[in-house]
Amino acid sequence: MEVRAITKYVRMSPSKARDVARAIQGRPVPVALSITQASQRKAAFQIGKTLKSAIANAENNAGLSADDLIVKEAVVDEGPRMRRYWPRARGMVSPIEKKFSHIRIILSEKKAGRK
Numbered sequence: 001m002e003v004r005a006i007t008k009y010v011r012m013s014p015s016k017a018r019d020v021a022r023a024i025q026g027r028p029v030p031v032a033l034s035i036t037q038a039s040q041r042k043a044a045f046q047i048g049k050t051l052k053s054a055i056a057n058a059e060n061n062a063g064l065s066a067d068d069l070i071v072k073e074a075v076v077d078e079g080p081r082m083r084r085y086w087p088r089a090r091g092m093v094s095p096i097e098k099k100f101s102h103i104r105i106i107l108s109e110k111k112a113g114r115k
Helices: 014-024 029-038 042-060
Strands: 002-010 069-087 093-109
Touching (some): 002 069, 014 029, 014 093, 029 069, 042 093
Antiparallel strands (some): 002 093
16 A cells, blocks of 8 residues: 655755655654754654654555554656846856746655564
8 A cells, every 4th residue: 555645846856855864764653753853954844744744644545553564665756947137247147047946755654574
């Protein structure tokens, strides 16, 4: 059984968020929660919120216990970009791209023979 949660249009760069997503992938849910709570990064806060949402989905919709779940997949995809411009010398401009991210977390049950 798999349960998922998606957070869209998070105002942060996907490359900065992927480090935290890689750190929790494949870990049991209690360990993944402690990793996101211990980190000071903005990405850890947003991924932690998405992880808590996936846990709530598992408990309320699928009737699963959070202790028996692992993070099967934690993916940070690129969202749209907000384009702004910064004035420069001699009437020119420099582009600024403010990036958005989509966070997707999939939880699955532990296999019976695994520790």
